[in-house]
Amino acid sequence: MNNNILESLRQDYYVSEKIELNQKGLFANRNYKMGEVISDFSSSEILDHPTYLTVQLNEVDHILLHPIDLQYINHSCSPNSFFNTSTMKLEALKDIAKSDEFTFFYPSTEWDMDQAFLCRCGETGCIREIKGAKYLSIFEFEIHRFSNYIHSKYLSFYSLEK
Ligand SMILES: [Zn+2]
Numbered sequence: 796m797n798n799n800i801l802e803s804l805r806q807d808y809y810v811s812e813k814i815e816l817n818q819k820g821l822f823a824n825r826n827y828k829m830g831e832v833i834s835d836f837s838s839s840e841i842l843d844h845p846t847y848l849t850v851q852l853n854e855v856d857h858i859l860l861h862p863i864d865l866q867y868i869n870h871s872c873s874p875n876s877f878f879n880t881s882t883m884k885l886e887a888l889k890d891i892a893k894s895d896e897f898t899f900f901y902p903s904t905e906w907d908m909d910q911a912f913l914c915r916c917g918e919t920g921c922i923r924e925i926k927g928a929k930y931l932s933i934f935e936f937e938i939h940r941f942s943n944y945i946h947s948k949y950l951s952f953y954s955l956e957k
Contacts, residue, residue, distance in 0.1 A: 807833065808897065810867050820896045821867040827891040833876060834885045837861050845909040852880050853944050870925055871898030873918035878904050880942040888940065902928040904942045 806824055813820050827833060838858035842849055848866050849857035860866050865885065868876065876897045877886045891897070898916075901908065902925065911926040922935055928945045929952065936949055950956050 808864065810864050813896075818869070819867045820869050821864055823891050823893050823895050823897060825893050827887040829887055829889050831887045832884045833887055833891075833897065834862065834865060836865055836878065836883055836885055839863065845905065845907070847908075847910045849909075850878055850880065850904050851906060851942075851944070868897045868899050870901045870912075870914060871916045871918060872900065872914055872921040873916065874898045874900040874903070877940055878942070880904055880944060900939050901925055902931055902945070903940060904945060906945060906948055 808821055808824050810819050811822050812818075823833075836850075838852075839861040840859040841852075842857045842859070843855055845851060845857045848859060850860060851857050868885075875887060875889050875891050875895065876899050877888050878899060879886050885897075905927045907929045908925065908927040911924060914921055914923055914925050920938075922931070924930070928936070928941060928949055931939075931949070933953075933955075941949070
């Protein structure tokens with residue numbers, strides 16, 4: 796076996812092609828328990844605007860992810876993972892089995908996305924048009940987990956603070 800294969804076997808996750816969708820995804824290489832940390836993350840670069848690859852930290856900072864493989868985590872309206880931008884840890888929102896694809900709810904970190912898209916996750920409660928937390932209904936806001944930044948931003952933007 797060559798070193799690249801050995802390296803990928805040692806990792807807790809791996810990038811794989813999703814042929815039917817013509818895109819890549821990130822998959823679990825072992826089982827995870829709900830609440831477990833899947834990976835630490837940090838920024839390889841900080842931008843002052845969102846792109847389709849960035850994760851929003853606050854009003855001005857949008858980061859490109861390190862480790863870079865984390866950028867392959869696709870959106871789902873019933874996500875199994877969460878980028879906690881306060882602790883800078885990717886957390887499992889539910890039990891995840893080996894070979895499951897990691898997904899996260901893009902609006903959980905993104906206020907107003909650079910590129911909106913139509914979701915085809917097929918989950919019950921799919922919100923279809925993914926544009927950012929700014930466009931979510933109160934109901935959607937209440938059933939999902941958000942970064943502290945997005946949570947506060949939504950409450951203040953819609954004057955919902957108690
Ligand atoms: Zn969806």
